[in-house]
Amino acid sequence: xxxxxxxxxxxxxxxxxxxxxxxxxxxxxxxxxxxxxxxxxxxxxxxxxxxxxxxxxxxxxxxxxxxxxx
Amino acid sequence: xxxxxxxxxxxxxxxxxxxxxxxxxxxxxxxxxxxxxxxxxxxxxxxxxxxxxxxxxxxxxxxxxxxxxxxxxxxxxxxxxxxxxxxxxxxxxxxxxxxxxxxxxxxxxxxxxxxxxxxxxxxxxxxxxxxxxxxxxxxxxxxxxxxxxxxxxxxxxxxxxxxxxxxxxxxxxxxxxxxxxxxxxxxxxxxxxxxxxxxxxxxxxxxxxxxxxxxxxxxxxxxxxxxxxxxxxxxxxxxxxxxx
Numbered sequence: 001x002x003x004x005x006x007x008x009x010x011x012x013x014x015x016x017x018x019x020x021x022x023x024x025x026x027x028x029x030x031x032x033x034x035x036x037x038x039x040x041x042x043x044x045x046x047x048x049x050x051x052x053x054x055x056x057x058x059x060x061x062x063x064x065x066x067x068x069x070x
Numbered sequence: 071x072x073x074x075x076x077x078x079x080x081x082x083x084x085x086x087x088x089x090x091x092x093x094x095x096x097x098x099x100x101x102x103x104x105x106x107x108x109x110x111x112x113x114x115x116x117x118x119x120x121x122x123x124x125x126x127x128x129x130x131x132x133x134x135x136x137x138x139x140x141x142x143x144x145x146x147x148x149x150x151x152x153x154x155x156x157x158x159x160x161x162x163x164x165x166x167x168x169x170x171x172x173x174x175x176x177x178x179x180x181x182x183x184x185x186x187x188x189x190x191x192x193x194x195x196x197x198x199x200x201x202x203x204x205x206x207x208x209x210x211x212x213x214x215x216x217x218x219x220x221x222x223x224x225x226x227x228x229x230x231x232x233x234x235x236x237x238x239x240x241x242x243x244x245x246x247x248x249x250x251x252x253x254x255x256x257x258x259x260x261x262x263x264x265x266x267x268x269x270x271x272x273x274x275x276x277x278x279x280x281x282x283x284x285x286x287x288x289x290x291x292x293x294x295x296x297x298x299x300x301x302x303x304x305x306x307x308x309x310x311x312x313x314x
Binding site for chain 2: 018019020021022023026027030031034037038041047048051052055056058059060062063066067
């Protein structure tokens with residue numbers, strides 16, 4: 001059972017590292033950004049501008065954080 | 071809108087595959103040159119076989135999902151994944167410029183194989199190299215094929231890059247490491263982030279102001295973003311005191 005669990009955890013960790021990588025805050029920000037865009041759209045408010053801002057801001061924060069760690 | 075222009079899909083999948091193909095070629099050619107070609111080539115073919123099955127199975131599964139929700143999911147995954155390459159590309163180009171791959175040359179580190187029969191070490195190294203490096207290619211090809219509603223062009227872009235780079239690798243294998251992988255990674259990261267943003271927002275049912283033309287505007291925005299952050303990172307690094 002422990003072996004199966006270890007395999008499941010390893011499989012999950014592989015996909016986590018593969019898609020999300022070393023900065024989970026970027027993935028969370030993208031997720032929240034899309035939810036807010038969806039809410040704006042469902043209320044007939046123009047929301048296309050939000051995601052490009054999320055991308056630019058989060059990239060800056062993440063790059064700076066990586067630079068500070070070095 | 072049903073399909074995104076075919077040329078951007080072809081270029082992005084080609085370049086994304088090129089990034090991984092440089093590492094793949096370094097591993098395969100390095101192992102082959104030192105431990106023998108037969109087992110290495112069989113290992114590489116086995117790796118490609120598994121990759122082909124993954125692409126076909128994932129592609130078939132995704133083609134059953136309606137395009138709207140599919141673009142939201144694929145766009146989200148591409149955006150998160152693309153942002154990883156975008157960020158890494160920015161920090162690496164800021165730090166190393168257009169340098170090739172770091173680390174030791176596998177020609178110098180692999181042991182010479184002189185035994186009879188199948189060299190399972192060479193097979194495994196080659197298989198693992200192709201499968202692990204190719205998994206990212208498979209992910210991008212399938213996601214792009216799904217998002218653009220055109221698997222054929224996405225597969226063509228990915229496969230042609232691997233074939234071309236493997237060919238170059240066999241001819242001039244020591245030069246493969248000089249390909250500026252960080253810069254390529256930045257270009258692909260920018261493209262993946264662009265398409266990820268476009269498809270994820272479109273998948274929510276939001277209309278972009280210039281329809282497909284928005285892709286170009288997003289690309290310009292992200293190129294400018296990358297250029298700005300690279301400049302800032304370099305200025306920051308030049309202000310840091312040098313260790314004695």
